[in-house]
Amino acid sequence: MNTKRLALLVLLGSIVVVPVAKAQVQHIEMRVEGMT
């Protein structure tokens, strides 16, 4: 039982939380004509 708990602790401790790269439109650029 202790071995299982220890293994679980090691497993949880080894998980590195990486921020999930979100799919999205990041930027839009327009070139316009006729602007004063």
Add this chain to the structure above:
Amino acid sequence: MKQHLGRQSGVQTVDVSLLDGKVQVTPKGDGEIDPVQLLKATYDSGVTAAEMDMTARGKMVKDAAGSLALEVAPNRVFTFAPNEASKGLESLAGTPTMVTLRGQLYKKPEGKKKSKDFPAVLTLLILEIEKKE
């Protein structure tokens, strides 16, 4: 124009440079931004959009017609205009790989004066692949 574009769905900020005629649009993170609506809103502001470029991150998918497309939200995909760069991404279709790229969504037809007839669907011509992750 800045205020008009700023009122469009999914738009967070708009920066206008009078000097070089550039308009920078930063979207909100809600995925609601619609480039066609931006083109129409620009026209309604009394100016003509000559070119529109977009930087986006998403997954490679096949659209209903079987063409390669970038999925930036569950209900929003941009089909690629075929070029060398898009051919290189074919193998990523259906995989979880996220690709960040810059591409051209719209270019005013040569010699055409002011027109409000924008294409209903914009295709994305890849200019640069920034990241694959």
